[in-house]
Amino acid sequence: MPTPTKGPRLGGSPAHEKLMLANLASSLFKHGRIQTTETKARRLRPLAERLITKAKRNDLAARREVRKTIGEKDVFVSLFEEIAPRFANREGGYTRIVKTGPRKGDAAPMAIIELVEELVVAEEPKKKAAAKASAKKAAQEDKVAVLSGEADEADEAKA
């Protein structure tokens, strides 16, 4: 049995829903961030992330799979040339949804869905940890030096 899609159904028919989600995905890749209803944003997120993952794979089969959803050629090219390399060192979580309150007119809860920033340096926290560790080591060595009276000698040598 196929897993049912998460979230509420949209539009009047499955074809309408498919088209709406495909158009939302194209708009998201074209503009980087779009404002839509929270429901549509929540339905769009898994589709858009799956498309980006396919674009990262970047083989002929993946290109054809993405082509089924993304009709606009310039958006398709930019997805493979610009967006996919940007997320090379991110494993999923390419989009962010932020709620922006009810819409004027029908009070529909609105949200902004956007492509997240490039993950700049993944090794940065490790470096910090290493720096901390080395600092600790140095401090401990100082303590040891003080205890053994070597620090005084070092000071004298400096003077």
Added chain:
Amino acid sequence: MPVPKRKMSRSNTRHRRAQWKVTAVATVPCPQCKSAKLPHAACGVCGTYNGRQILAV
């Protein structure tokens, strides 16, 4: 099909309607600008959410 037999008095109508009450929208102070905003949503005044500029002000 059953239908009401008598006209409803103004008094009964008003007693019923007196129970219609509005509740205040739950808000939280924005961590950036301290103005009231909806919880778990971007601030409408300064446009930030979670320390990140979301809406252009």
